[in-house]
Amino acid sequence: MEKLILRRVDNAGEEMLLNFGPQHPSTHGVINFLVDTDGEVMKKAIPDIGYLHRALEKIGESTGYPGFMPYTDRIDYVAAMFANEGYAIAVEKLLKVEVPPRAQWLRAISCELCRIASHLVSTGTMASDIGATTPLVHALRERETVNDLLEALCGARLTYNYHRIGGVAFDLPEGWRDRVLKFLDHFDTMLVEWDRLITFNSIYIKRLANVAVITKTQAIDYGLVGPNLRGSGMDWDVRRDVPYGAYPHFKFEVPVGRGSRGTVGDAFDRYYVRVLEMMESSKIVRQALESMPEGEIIAKVPRKVKPEAGEAFSRVESARGEMAYYVVSDGTEKAYRVRARTGSFTAMGIIEDISPGLMVADLVALIASIDVVAPEIDR
Amino acid sequence: MPKETVEQYFGNVTETVQSFWHGLSITLSYLLRRPITTQYPDRTELPVRDMLPPRYRGFLEVDPDICTGCQACERACPISCIQINLEKDSANPKLRVVTQFDIDEAKCMFCGLCVEPCPTGAIQHTREFEGSQRSVRNLTLRWADPENPFPVYKVAKGAEYYPRAPLGSLVRAKLEARRWDAPGPEFLPPDPTATAKKPAGPKAAAAKPAPAKVAEAKPAEVVQAAAQAVPPAEAVSAAVPAKADGASAAPAAAPAPAPASTVNPGDGQPA
């Protein structure tokens, strides 16, 4: 880093080195960008991450298997449910445990609600970064309801720790189903209003369309996942294409960026894919609530989780894209290695190569549109 | 900027007018809808803790009256924020007493993993969450009095429920007994000899009454198995009308809201 700064000093006067972060309103956490600007136009934005590194992978080697579950909440605290699920699936693979159907349905419901909550934050902060604060508060208002629901389900609003190895911790509370359906009825109409309020606002479109275009090949090459990948026109969703849990039983569409307002893969596409995904999640939750099987909510798992030596890799479709866990066991009670591969991490890697030629204001749109969450980058 | 056609030029204008028309009408309409926020905390209908769902994971509470001293919670805690010490009662060698049951609420991450293995439901999350303290040391709640240790609870065979104090009452009493700006306890200066021992800290200390611990482990697991067979505590407490204070206090593994004797509506908050 010092080397970089020194190099900049040489041509001082022509260019300006801007420390965009770590404390900056729109870096979505503690991230620093070394922005090399020529006036308003950027030469390059170099991400400097690690401010939120909490060595979770190292911690995973010292807590037992069940004990790491609350830590997964902290990997991506905006969408903690997926981190729970991914880790649980990986350990279940190691243990060769079959998850009861009801637990799988509960996982799907909780995850899709969590996806709605996460995308609301993402789209809301995006609007706020573009300068419209009202949509953010509207999004957070809806998210509060989702949080209330998840709180009633698992006792926490953010760090759910709901999934367990072999199932989930709690069954549905009384009256919860009706509350969810009532919320979804409201939410579906709210999304229509949301589109009219901000999505199709002409200033908003002008700010996002044709900005920070990531082509399909680039997206694949850089390992972008989830809505960022789909925003670039790649029709891929782990839930549909590498199905896990209860997802094969649900009918849903996978929204893909079509360049409706500009080029395929621009910031607007990535944003709009998220809006559409919220609608799909709402559909999935409805289907899941309808077809919910009866039965156990957790498989019989020994209290001392001690899988045989081996390694397992699990992939789930998190709100920020594919989240993969790579858990290696050496036959003891503690994992030999827990590795979380997160969507934000690889998404950050592309910023440096996309940024040249963008304006400073576009950097904000780019960061918001790839929806990075600092703890998920740093883990 | 690419070249614009005439249609694009005028299209921009009409699009702007249209989208502003919609956007402005929506924001205006919100002036006529009800805000969802409430003025916290003095204008809420109920005290906030009573509006939280029964599963809410707030401060941990231990009811020493029904604690079996099995240390399952201590083992389950991923961050070792619980420390339990068992000793033989000097007067009655058969009786074991808990001389230390400390929970570092400042370190606790409210994950709920300690609640699940508890055979009697002695350790539970409450809906208490307001406990700011000037000194972080004051956030270590001591459930056993070292001067006056409590004996472990013997689970009667075939016990259906355990007489737990109303959930939240104990922790609330503890929190209310201490001013928020009370000074924390003075710790001893660091022990130079302890540096080598420290990494093993809590475990080494806990392992002292080793024989007793091994003996204890067995019955505890039996009880745990029994506890798993019955429906989880949650379903029960959710069934009880959640409004009455301590409804969620229905102890773990109680098939009916049985220990209602302890559910005393009058002993909640005055509001």
Place this chain on the structure above:
Amino acid sequence: MTVNEIHERLKAQFGEAVGPLSEPKIDAFVVVSGHKIVDVARFLKETPGLELDHCNDLTALDWPARNVIEVVYHLFSYGHRHGIVLKVEADRANPVVPSVEGVWKAANWLERECYDMFGVTFTGHPDLRRLLLPDDWQGFPLRKDYQEAGGYHGIPNTRENPLVELRRLDEKRRAERPPPPPPPPAATSNPPAAPAAPAKA
């Protein structure tokens, strides 16, 4: 295509450089010799029918007992929906592995992270700097023998443990107090009252 078929293709192409498919305990993997990894990667990505275009994950495992660091590649193909896990073993004392950054751009950051955490040097990487940790960090934290330095530039990374400290306080108080014979019966007679009294800090 199954993992076996991919492995056969690899075997046919690279022969000795590609090890046997591991006994599939849960997820099977193939050990590839380090100097061939770029060729293998390019082959896997570019051969029609394989086209593993998605470098899903790249990380490492530290095995002090075997004195190796394994670099693990999780590869996947969007088009064909198949994948394979590759492993490259490197010497623990001086782990050097060729970089696959030229094959998958995603490997750029993943390799940097791997370098940061395990100290694996990826030759041919354009910008191999520490990623998550500060540039002047000592050691590679995810190695099994990593010892914490106890702080960073005078910033401590430990906090007093009140549980241990309180225990020490208790023990000191008890040692100071003369052992009284009468209290024990009293202690057993009124145990329920004990918890109600607020703990004296």
Place this chain on the structure above:
Amino acid sequence: MPVNYPPAPKFTPRWMIAVTLAAMVGIPALILGAVLLATPLLQPAVIDAALGFGPYTSPWARDLAYAVAALLLALLMVNFGAIFSGAISWYERRVAGRIQSRIGPNRAGFLGFFVWIADAVKMILKEDLVPADADALLFRAAPYFVLVGFACTFVVLPFGHSLVVADLDVGIFYVTSVTALTVVGILISGWSSNSKWALFGGMRSAAQVISYEIPAGLAIFVPVAMAGTLSMQGLIRAQGGFPWEWFIFRNPAALVAFFVLFTSQLAEANRTPFDLPEAESELVAGYLSEYSGFRFALFFLCEWGNIWVLSAIATTLFLGGWQIPGITAAQIDAVRGAGVVPSLAWWSWNALSMAIFVAKTLVLCNVVVWLRWTLPRIRVDQMMNLCWKYLVPVAFGCLVFTLFWQVGVGARPQLEVITGCVLFVFAVVLAFLFGRRVRLNIQAVQGDKFDLSNW
């Protein structure tokens, strides 16, 4: 938890409601009453008559009297600006809260009305920080440039029929020139802070304000061409009390010019969607980044006060100003009487005209606030694009059209009447459709309904 202060009361006490309501009504009434009394009475002619100054009076005595009067008026106007900007800061936060399903400030006084006073007190008590490497003199001076540019506009802003500090012949021209001082202040603050963010903000502001002076100036020429004067009072007197007699409806080009002017003025006042100089999500706080305490407060005083200025100018130029429907300005002049102090009827008409002017201006202030909480921020190149590719040509077209229009109106005066009525009906229909849309919006979202509670 036991804490060291008593718990907040469950309801706002009666006395607090009474005090707040008294302040809500009393403060504006007081300041507007002072304007109503002082502006006509502290004029040279009235002072001359009251103090018996004649041609033989010592010029020193006369100048002293004038200077005292000017000082009093200046004090009054600066206070008006400060109180207005404080009150609208509260109002804006309340409206923003409601728009965002929140309550907004609600602690200091009933409905949180005293929050702006609390803010001001807090700002004054805060440390006045000057960054170590900043150009201290310029850094300290910058807020005063902004304040002067803001305060000077009040010299010609009318409040009613005769309620204006000085009805300069070059009124509107004077306004456009003194507001340019604001940009000097912002530019200085951006440069002298020695912060990259502040520099960005200052530069953006300079580019923005200077560019938007051009469409604003061109749009101003439309009413000027219609009225044939630059004087603010003259512009209002050329209009009438009824909506179809306003400039905005009398000429289709003026309708367009109104929107051009309003947009440009938003940009000049750095209001959303043109809040680029202080874009908080991009530039942290732009040129304000390094300011604290009272200097920060001065910037914000001017920013919020500018809402009044821009609304008042738009009202003056296009919306008929203080014109009372059915009463012409000449009729009010006639009831003044010959005495030093005007007659009671004259005062009443003036009070009514002031009420009308304030009401119209507040409506526009609401629009400004409302726009801010609806729209995202435009990008800097788009801002330039909008100015040069849309607003300037349109404003120019409007001006040319107006020139021909005036020729036409000279030939056929009924043209203006017909257009006025048609456009007014058109506006009413639009307003009705908009109201319907608003109602549909509420009905469309499941579970939402018309509800004015929980303020």
